Amino acid sequence: MIKLLHGNDEFSSKETLNEIVGDRKDPDLDLNFIYSNKITGNEYKEYLYTISLFGGRRILVFYDLLSKILSTKNDQWKDFIDISINKPNVNEVIFFENKEINLKSKKVNKLSEIGEVFLFNIPTGRGSWEKIKSWIIKRQDFYDINITPSGINKLIDLIGSNYRYLDNELFKLSNYKPNNVIEEEDIEIMVSGIKESSIFELIDSLLAKKIIKASTLLEELINNGQTFFSIQQMLSRQIRLIIITQELQKNNSPSEIQTKIQIKSNYAFNKILTQAKQFSPEKMKEILKKLLELDLSIKSGQKKEKDVLQQLVYIL
Numbered sequence: 001m002i003k004l005l006h007g008n009d010e011f012s013s014k015e016t017l018n019e020i021v022g023d024r025k026d027p028d029l030d031l032n033f034i035y036s037n038k039i040t041g042n043e044y045k046e047y048l049y050t051i052s053l054f055g056g057r058r059i060l061v062f063y064d065l066l067s068k069i070l071s072t073k074n075d076q077w078k079d080f081i082d083i084s085i086n087k088p089n090v091n092e093v094i095f096f097e098n099k100e101i102n103l104k105s106k107k108v109n110k111l112s113e114i115g116e117v118f119l120f121n122i123p124t125g126r127g128s129w130e131k132i133k134s135w136i137i138k139r140q141d142f143y144d145i146n147i148t149p150s151g152i153n154k155l156i157d158l159i160g161s162n163y164r165y166l167d168n169e170l171f172k173l174s175n176y177k178p179n180n181v182i183e184e185e186d187i188e189i190m191v192s193g194i195k196e197s198s199i200f201e202l203i204d205s206l207l208a209k210k211i212i213k214a215s216t217l218l219e220e221l222i223n224n225g226q227t228f229f230s231i232q233q234m235l236s237r238q239i240r241l242i243i244i245t246q247e248l249q250k251n252n253s254p255s256e257i258q259t260k261i262q263i264k265s266n267y268a269f270n271k272i273l274t275q276a277k278q279f280s281p282e283k284m285k286e287i288l289k290k291l292l293e294l295d296l297s298i299k300s301g302q303k304k305e306k307d308v309l310q311q312l313v314y315i316l
Contacts, residue, residue: 002115006097008121011164028056036068041076048087143174199270214313
């Protein structure tokens with residue numbers, strides 16, 4: 001058996017790997033994890049042609065080996081496919097790659113013929129929202145919970161496409177309201193606090209020109225599965241709320257403003273109120289305009305999302 005798990009969705013890849021491996025405590029299981037930086041072509045052959053001393057199931061998991069083979073210019077891997085095909089049948093081989101592999105390359109193109117291929121990529125671009133939504137609907141059955149459609153949309157809005165983070169929040173929600181329907185307001189209570197905190201900190205850092213801190217916060221959001229468009233949406237929403245609050249402050253009390261802008265969280269409202277007093281409406285409107293311009297430049301193809309994210313803290 002030969003299997004390839006590849007793509008940038010590490011969470012789904014590892015789940016599938018665990019399903020394939022099964023019970024790791026099985027005394028008849030000979031499980032080996034081999035990293036690409038510690039193996040040569042000859043060593044690869046030795047691994048594949050060695051039979052388990054336990055006489056049971058032998059699994060060899062090679063991490064990022066195909067990436068190494070594709071980037072290597074010498075010929076030590078010229079027999080890679082032949083070695084893989086002719087290995088003893090009792091040995092199971094799993095290639096685990098942290099990015100999508102080009103299976104059209106001559107070095108590895110026969111893998112799809114001799115093995116089973118699983119591609120797991122985090123959804124991006126058009127249609128990604130529906131893919132993430134379908135994943136959550138399927139995953140909620142695993143935790144035996146029932147989230148309303150608006151609750152699912154709020155979950156995606158707050159977290160994005162990081163399946164590991166989404167799964168962690170679904171687990172917490174299953175303990176928060178077992179055997180009950182989970183509404184949008186439940187998502188707000190359980191999930192939004194951390195996200196709001198990150199966005200408020202990012203706004204503070206951007207306006208104070210604290211580039212290092214802003215870059216760190218932005219990187220954390222990206223690592224949690226946020227795209228430019230989700231970050232842009234969150235930043236724009238908070239900045240609009242700050243601008244509206246600045247206008248309402250002229251003739252309304254804080255409690256009246258909180259009711260009018262419909263912010264239930266006292267923490268979030270107090271932060272908006274502080275930033276409304278601290279920064280000028282002109283500066284807020286300037287950032288909002290830049291975010292809109294960046295959004296349009298990416299959607300029109302003038303700029304790449306990756307490049308904009310890398311420069312975002314400097315552009316704003």
